Amino acid sequence: MNDTSLYQALKAHQQKGFAPFHTPGHKQSGFFPSDLLSLDYTELPDTDALFEANGILHQAEEKLARLFGARRTLISSGGCTLAIQTMLSLACRKGRKMLLARNSHRSAVNTCVLLGIEPIWLLPSDGGCFTGSISPDTVEQALSEHTDIAACYLTSPTYYGELSDIGAIAAVCHRHGVYLLVDNAHGSHLAFLQDNQHPIARGADASACSLHKTLPVLTGGAALHIGCDDFTEGTKEAMALFGSTSPSYPIMASIDLCREYMENNGINAYRRTEKRVTALKQLAAAQGLPQPPGRCDPLRLAINTACAGLIGAEAQIDYCHAHGIEPEFCDGQNVVFIITPFNTDHDFRKLHEALSGLTGHDTPIPAPPLPLPQQQLLPREAVMSPTETVPLEDSEGRIAADSACPCPPGIPVIVPGEVIDRSVIQRLSAIGQTTICCKQ
Ligand SMILES: Cc1ncc(COP(=O)(O)O)c(C=O)c1O
Incomplete structure (x- = not known):
């Protein structure tokens, strides 16, 4: 096992022992038979x-x-x-x-x-x-x-x-x-x-x-x-x-x-977790940390940490790691946690501590608005035409020939066939993208 850097990196990550609030749902818990x-x-x-x-x-x-x-x-x-x-x-x-x-x-x-x-x-x-x-x-x-x-x-x-x-x-x-x-x-x-x-x-x-x-x-x-x-x-x-x-x-x-x-113990386990997540959502609300408005998945915890001064994906990840947890996703304004019955009591304690350390002011700081780019070609037409990769800064007015997005959440900032405008360039450069694939 001298040259297995991928395998070793996974082992090294595992040894950090972060409480896993990300996919997959089994949370490396030993749910599956060893064979x-x-x-x-x-x-x-x-x-x-x-x-x-x-x-x-x-x-x-x-x-x-x-x-x-x-x-x-x-x-x-x-x-x-x-x-x-x-x-x-x-x-x-x-x-x-x-x-x-x-x-x-x-x-x-x-x-x-x-x-x-x-x-x-x-x-x-x-x-x-x-x-x-x-x-x-x-x-x-x-x-x-x-x-x-x-x-x-x-x-x-x-x-x-x-x-x-x-x-x-x-x-x-x-x-x-x-x-x-x-x-x-x-x-x-x-x-x-x-x-x-x-x-x-x-x-x-x-x-x-x-x-x-x-x-x-x-x-x-x-x-x-x-x-x-x-x-x-x-x-x-x-x-x-x-x-x-x-x-x-x-x-x-x-x-x-x-x-x-799921046919046996699973349903009860998920319903018990629903109650535990409700308690976490209540805690977040009491701490002044806004959550998405309207009807939401009872098991998904998404909190706006920007209004508690925790802004920027790097700062959010650092905060979570300092509290021994690995979230699913930080977008700079919000942090998303995926919680299942395979999270342990220890995981829940860590998350509770992390939430307790944040005090917000109830009003979410919204992400900068992203107007819908103008669509000039069908996605297929754009992707199938001759393309070139250009510096992002020089791409204003060009037609995108690929989806460009931060992943997660994998939602395209620009869809193939849409015209790249200034707000798209700003959004993509904010996530470190420097080039973009365009129609020639
Ligand atoms: C909303 C949404 N749809 C589809 C997918 C693709 O799912 P999969 O990775 O299982 O192919 C994802 C992956 O993150 C997703 O977030």
């Missing part, structure tokens, strides 16, 4: 085949569909990205013009490139591009302005935990004969909380879920849940278009183990 990696098989007569499943994988998917109340569920070991690609391609059967929330993850924008989708952007309720929920009125208005829309695609919950009213939006979409597709990457656990806000329970036609983010599943384990009859046929074929022919059995088996856990 899981020894089951790294390929598709064999005994082990079924993911895209032609008719044996144990088919059964695992059927059980998962029952647990989540879906008409059909497909397993992915290629992350939520594969589920997003699949659900968007299913909706393309009806047409390529779609409403997409502008705070969509880059995996959705990339899929627009792959499939030639024409996005009509919906702006979240806060008026910015980055975060916030989508209101039913916004969807209603867009659908009355555009009569040829195939589907509406949005992210709920957001990285910060904000929930859109999926039930009301589904009603709007269905009245207009439009599919509702929900990126629920951060909300697999919602199905198990007191008030079930999982998109499938609320009427979405399909929902892509990063099981690994908030449930005890190995990284890469995800699911596509189907909620309408139109998408039950040809679904595997749609997924096979994008998926690797070598799906990981340890990842898929971890999904099966998680399903079994």
Whole structure:
């Protein structure tokens, strides 16, 4: 083991012993049986085949569909990205013009490139591009302005935990004969909380879920849940278009183990954690630390630390590390914590201490506004044209040929086909980007 720097770096990180408030949901807790990696098989007569499943994988998917109340569920070991690609391609059967929330993850924008989708952007309720929920009125208005829309695609919950009213939006979409597709990457656990806000329970036609983010599943384990009859046929074929022919059995088996856990002790454990996070949210409120307004994921803790003087991602990370915790994400204004039952009492104590050390003044300091850049080409047209990489400072007025974004949260500051303006340059240089890919 002399030249295994990646492996050694992971071990070194582990030895720091930070309380993990980030993905994956299992928190390196020893949830999985120790022989899981020894089951790294390929598709064999005994082990079924993911895209032609008719044996144990088919059964695992059927059980998962029952647990989540879906008409059909497909397993992915290629992350939520594969589920997003699949659900968007299913909706393309009806047409390529779609409403997409502008705070969509880059995996959705990339899929627009792959499939030639024409996005009509919906702006979240806060008026910015980055975060916030989508209101039913916004969807209603867009659908009355555009009569040829195939589907509406949005992210709920957001990285910060904000929930859109999926039930009301589904009603709007269905009245207009439009599919509702929900990126629920951060909300697999919602199905198990007191008030079930999982998109499938609320009427979405399909929902892509990063099981690994908030449930005890190995990284890469995800699911596509189907909620309408139109998408039950040809679904595997749609997924096979994008998926690797070598799906990981340890990842898929971890999904099966998680399903079994959720059918037994898991629900109670998640509901107990919901109470513990509620107490942390109350503590943050008492400390004057604002949280996202409106309906939010009960398990997601996102606090505005800027109003307590803790500004800038570096300072936020330093503060968390000094308190022995590793957050999911610091954006300079807010810090996001992903909390699951696999966080220990010790983890909760550390987080409690860190929150107790901050005193804010209740009014969040908002991130600088980012106006919607002007869209001149379809994302696919921009990416497929001849491109060049130019210094960011010289790019004003040029058409972007790639998504540029901080990751996390992976929400593009600029989407391919949009015109780069000063505010985009400022936002990207603030995260250290120095060049950008443009159409020639
Ligand atoms: C909102 C959202 N959607 C989709 C994805 C992609 O998920 P995955 O990494 O499982 O492919 C992410 C990843 O962070 C995400 O935050």
